[in-house]
Amino acid sequence: MADIEDTHFETGDSGSSVTYPMQCSALRKNGFVMLKARPCKIVEMLTSKTGKHGHAKVHLVGLDIFNGKKYEDICPSTHNMDVPFVKREDYQLTDISDDGYLCLMSDNDDLREDLKVPDGEIGQQLN
Numbered sequence: 001m002a003d004i005e006d007t008h009f010e011t012g013d014s015g016s017s018v019t020y021p022m023q024c025s026a027l028r029k030n031g032f033v034m035l036k037a038r039p040c041k042i043v044e045m046l047t048s049k050t051g052k053h054g055h056a057k058v059h060l061v062g063l064d065i066f067n068g069k070k071y072e073d074i075c076p077s078t079h080n081m082d083v084p085f086v087k088r089e090d091y092q093l094t095d096i097s098d099d100g101y102l103c104l105m106s107d108n109d110d111l112r113e114d115l116k117v118p119d120g121e122i123g124q125q126l127n
Contacts, residue, residue, distance in 0.1 A: 025077035035071035
């Protein structure tokens with residue numbers, strides 16, 4: 001009988017992905033796409049005519065949704081691009097604790113108290 005190995009998993013997940021594929025020609029302005037491995041909002045999209053080898057090209061310009069940096073990419077219209085799952089939630093700031101944690105309330109009155117005051121200019125304005 002073969003020895004049974006003791007399998008140990010460090011982490012596990014549900015198998016879901018943070019992105020899904022979408023054909024480049026199906027993307028739209030104000031939609032989202034991954035450009036240079038960063039989630040971006042599409043601000044400009046230009047499609048060229050079909051060329052000598054039969055592929056139209058799509059020129060995408062997007063702004064990073066976290067830092068506002070501009071990214072550009074060109075891809076054939078028939079190729080797939082990764083699109084991030086984007087979910088926006090609005091919170092109201094209700095309090096800042098003495099140890100620097102924010103107390104936030106969602107639209108359905110759920111409280112969130114696990115975020116620290118951000119560094120930089122925004123954090124200084126809050127304090």
